[in-house]
Amino acid sequence: MDWMALSDAEWTAVRLSLRVATVAMLGSLPLALLAAMVLARGRFWGKSILNGLVHMPLVLPPVVTGFVLLLLFGRRGPIGAFLAENFGIVFSFRWTGAALACAVMGFPLMVRSIRLSIEAVDRKLEDAAATLGAGPAWVFLTVTLPLILPGIIAGMILSFAKAMGEFGATITFVSNIPGETQTLSSAIYTFTQVPGGDAGALRLAVISVFISMGALMLSEVFAAFAAKRSVAA
Amino acid sequence: MSLEVEASHRIGAFTIDAAFTSDGSVTALFGRSGSGKTSLINIIAGLLRPDVGRIVLDGDVIADSRKQIFTPIHRRRFGYVFQEARLFPHLSVRRNLAYGRWFAGSQKSASEFGRIVEMLGIGHLLDRRPSTLSGGERQRVAVGRALLASPRLLLMDEPLAALDEARKAEILPYLERLRDETRIPIVYVSHSVAEVARLAERVIVIENGRVKASGDAAVILSQPAAVHAMDWREAGALLEGVVESHDSAHNLTAVRAGQCLVRVPQLFVPPGHSVRLHIAARDVMLATVRPEGISALNVFEGTVIDLSPDEKGSIDVRLQCGGNVILARITALSRDALQLAPGKSVHAIIKTVALDH
Known part of the structure; x- marks a missing residue:
């Protein structure tokens, strides 16, 4: 089993990937919930434009998404410069940039999943809650949110899985710096580019399969639990 | 309120x-x-x-x-x-x-x-x-x-x-x-x-x-x-009454509504309690003479107030019975046979078992 022993550099890539995927998933959740709510319930001019924007990363080549991020969030990009000056947040060539790229790529998947579950909520239950004295915020927290929980969990898992596998946008936006932006995918790619790197690529590939399977199975457990709690009356 | x-x-x-x-x-x-x-x-x-x-x-x-x-x-x-x-x-x-x-x-x-x-x-x-x-x-x-x-x-x-x-x-x-x-x-x-x-x-x-x-x-x-x-x-009439007595041997309750004593299937409320009875018009029969040897327990004397127009061969007759208004649905044929008209005195017959809610 010696060949399975990971080197420090490989461990770093695994840990970085997990951190990037987790931060991308959690960071995009509030915004995805808001976007899903607006798309599912809102009626306003330009709704289809918003819908198109949200889905953009799904249809664009990842390289293009990465390039757009570089333009907007790079050190000289309008948003990147603003954030760096006022809040000291830097994305370019940092692991935070990898997280941003992964969050953007996973966003449409998360929004879609949450939106579908919001559309499936029986609004009559929300009316009932209002007649019992619950204001709009409480109705959302005590009725809507618990009922869409399975959709939220599914969306989070999709986003996490997407982040674990993200390659094109990440490498375009933040490059492939070991210890900073070299995620599992980039590390595997690097191994395949050097002579004798096959063993390393295989080790990381096996790790990648285990993490993905683990995430999927965890999501099944959560989804089953959430579904049991919210069987339609 | x-x-x-x-x-x-x-x-x-x-x-x-x-x-x-x-x-x-x-x-x-x-x-x-x-x-x-x-x-x-x-x-x-x-x-x-x-x-x-x-x-x-x-x-x-x-x-x-x-x-x-x-x-x-x-x-x-x-x-x-x-x-x-x-x-x-x-x-x-x-x-x-x-x-x-x-x-x-x-x-x-x-x-x-x-x-x-x-x-x-x-x-x-x-x-x-x-x-x-x-x-x-x-x-x-x-x-x-x-x-x-x-x-x-x-x-x-x-x-x-x-x-x-x-x-x-x-x-x-x-x-x-x-x-x-x-x-x-x-x-x-x-x-x-x-x-x-x-x-x-x-x-x-x-x-x-x-x-x-x-x-x-x-x-x-x-x-x-x-x-x-x-x-x-x-369609029918509503009577307001007060429970007068229970006949537990026959599972019946007598309800006083105006001057009528209506016998209905047993109600589980104490005497003195007010109740409302809905009497469907199609459960009420009319007779011009007092019927004898009949199983129906409720026979009330009354006078015709008015008659509705003919609808699919049947009409509704409104009756004044001891302070109550009762509605009876009969055929237009019976109306003609009994020569019913406002003011005519009739007997309304209501089966007790029809009053089961």
């Missing part, structure tokens, strides 16, 4: 334009399906915002479109029992019941919770999920949930319509207890004469989004306007 409602609202081609006031403990909005009853109760609840409207409860202006007043649903404290129970599927029965109590500030004690749970007979269901309950149980939990939110007014939109006859019979006594034991005024939407007759004090007849008639249940339900709004087979 006094409730004033005034609303006009357009929904597509349908227009609601209704105004009524009520001071009864149970006010029924009565009419056929599609007459606008549900829209009207939704306007009262705040779920539907009318183009023009005004709602005043006990002098407190809840909504007035002319003065730009509109209390949001959750601040009205109007309990609402929907046709489908609308229990929260992700909460247990206990937490469904407690839901509104929390927003009401929960000044109500645990004893209040226990009392309502006992009144509705749902104590054994508290730890179950709504999806495991029967239709009747769900509806009782929904009533409890609305009551525990300490409402100032309870709105009920055909709470029994989705249930079969056996379940209806199971719930009606609970609704009667609710009316008699709590002091919460109720607005009850229904198209069933039997329910309205049994529960309501005031009746507002709604037809095509407009108020056709309104007033005391006994008076209104015998009027042509109300009869028109009823299911044709259900």
Whole structure:
């Protein structure tokens, strides 16, 4: 089993990937919930434009998404410069940039999943809650949110899985710096580019399969639990 | 309590334009399906915002479109029992019941919770999920949930319509207890004469989004306007009476209504208790001479007030019987054979078993 022993550099890539995927998933959740709510319930001019924007990363080549991020969030990009000056947040060539790229790529998947579950909520239950004295915020927290929980969990898992596998946008936006932006995918790619790197690529590939399977199975457990709690009356 | 409602609202081609006031403990909005009853109760609840409207409860202006007043649903404290129970599927029965109590500030004690749970007979269901309950149980939990939110007014939109006859019979006594034991005024939407007759004090007849008639249940339900709004087979008269005695050997109860002593299948209320009897017109027979050797227990002498026009070969005859108005549905042929006309004295015959609710 010696060949399975990971080197420090490989461990770093695994840990970085997990951190990037987790931060991308959690960071995009509030915004995805808001976007899903607006798309599912809102009626306003330009709704289809918003819908198109949200889905953009799904249809664009990842390289293009990465390039757009570089333009907007790079050190000289309008948003990147603003954030760096006022809040000291830097994305370019940092692991935070990898997280941003992964969050953007996973966003449409998360929004879609949450939106579908919001559309499936029986609004009559929300009316009932209002007649019992619950204001709009409480109705959302005590009725809507618990009922869409399975959709939220599914969306989070999709986003996490997407982040674990993200390659094109990440490498375009933040490059492939070991210890900073070299995620599992980039590390595997690097191994395949050097002579004798096959063993390393295989080790990381096996790790990648285990993490993905683990995430999927965890999501099944959560989804089953959430579904049991919210069987339609 | 006094409730004033005034609303006009357009929904597509349908227009609601209704105004009524009520001071009864149970006010029924009565009419056929599609007459606008549900829209009207939704306007009262705040779920539907009318183009023009005004709602005043006990002098407190809840909504007035002319003065730009509109209390949001959750601040009205109007309990609402929907046709489908609308229990929260992700909460247990206990937490469904407690839901509104929390927003009401929960000044109500645990004893209040226990009392309502006992009144509705749902104590054994508290730890179950709504999806495991029967239709009747769900509806009782929904009533409890609305009551525990300490409402100032309870709105009920055909709470029994989705249930079969056996379940209806199971719930009606609970609704009667609710009316008699709590002091919460109720607005009850229904198209069933039997329910309205049994529960309501005031009746507002709604037809095509407009108020056709309104007033005391006994008076209104015998009027042509109300009869028109009823299911044709259900049309009849309402008698107000007092339980006089029980004949437990024969499972009968005698009810005094005006000068008539009506014998009905046994009621489980003490003597002296007032009850309402709905007598369907098609269960009443007429005879010009006093019948002899007949099994029907109720034979009342009366005089014809008026006769309705011929409809599909049958007519409704209104009778004055010892201070009550009774409706009899007979064929046009019988009318001619018996030469019935206003003022003629007749005998109304009602089978006791037909009065089983």
